[in-house]
Amino acid sequence: MDLSYKTPEELQTVLGERLRAIRLGRNLAQRELAGKAGLSLRALINLEAGEGSTVESLVRVLKALNVADAIELLAPQPKVSPLQILKQGAQVRRAGRSRASKGGGA
Numbered sequence: 001m002d003l004s005y006k007t008p009e010e011l012q013t014v015l016g017e018r019l020r021a022i023r024l025g026r027n028l029a030q031r032e033l034a035g036k037a038g039l040s041l042r043a044l045i046n047l048e049a050g051e052g053s054t055v056e057s058l059v060r061v062l063k064a065l066n067v068a069d070a071i072e073l074l075a076p077q078p079k080v081s082p083l084q085i086l087k088q089g090a091q092v093r094r095a096g097r098s099r100a101s102k103g104g105g106a
Contacts, residue, residue, distance in 0.1 A: 013050030015058075020048040022065050037064035 003011060023033050034044040037060040047053040047061060062068045 009050070012053070016048040016050035019061060019065070022067060023048075026065065033061065033064055037061045 003014065006014065023030070028036075030044050030048070031041055034041045037044065037057075039047075039057055039060055043053065043057050044061065047057050059068070059071070062070055
């Protein structure tokens with residue numbers, strides 16, 4: 001499924017649906033998962049409905065479902081560290097700007 005064309009609101013709905021599917025796949029009631037996550041039932045209902053939730057609520061639910069590793073997929077560590085490049089002594093290239101032609105054309 002290509003999610004790149006979805007609006008932020010649509011993406012929240014997709015995320016909520018997927019969290020609900022994981023919860024149901026583990027045979028957990030909303031009240032039970034909310035308790036495990038340390039959230040109110042309303043906060044979990046809002047998250048699953050894709051309605052105004054916090055990052056903290058999302059992280060708590062991911063941990064309670066034992067899928068916190070999903071954060072790695074959401075925001076993977078950069079493969080190249082700018083500090084590591086500097087430590088290796090590599091010359092840093094900066095993005096250049098285009099220069100106007102010097103000929104002046106007639």
